[in-house]
Amino acid sequence: MWIATLAAPVMVATLLLAASPSVKANAPSAVDAAVKIDNFVFGPQTLTVPVGTTVTWTNSDDIPHTSVSTDGVFKSKVLDTDEKFSYTFTKAGTYAYYCTIHPKMTGKVVVQ
Numbered sequence: 527m528w529i530a531t532l533a534a535p536v537m538v539a540t541l542l543l544a545a546s547p548s549v550k551a552n553a554p555s556a557v558d559a560a561v562k563i564d565n566f567v568f569g570p571q572t573l574t575v576p577v578g579t580t581v582t583w584t585n586s587d588d589i590p591h592t593s594v595s596t597d598g599v600f601k602s603k604v605l606d607t608d609e610k611f612s613y614t615f616t617k618a619g620t621y622a623y624y625c626t627i628h629p630k631m632t633g634k635v636v637v638q
């Protein structure tokens with residue numbers, strides 16, 4: 527009796543924990559994803575998304591950055607703090623990009 531009372535909430539918690547990742551995995555294809563620019567880093571550095579996803583870069587840094595495709599597929603303007611740039615990926619592939627102001631800042635979008 528005592529054990530059953532204790533076990534019930536634990537079981538509920540376990541079920542909730544087990545359920546949350548599968549809920550995400552079963553959700554319809556994402557239509558948007560985000561890259562945050564902060565402290566001279568694109569995060570996540572590699573973003574994997576389904577075809578048709580709109581990716582939005584947000585500059586959370588206090589200095590300007592850009593997001594420019596290495597292959598010329600997309601090119602943001604200079605983004606000041608809190609400015610955003612979006613691009614919709616309609617073809618599968620790997621899209622490397624960098625910040626033209628700080629070329630050592632690089633990132634990648636993998637479209638599947």
Ligand SMILES: [Cu+2]
Nearest residue numbers: 591625627628
């Ligand atoms: Cu930069």
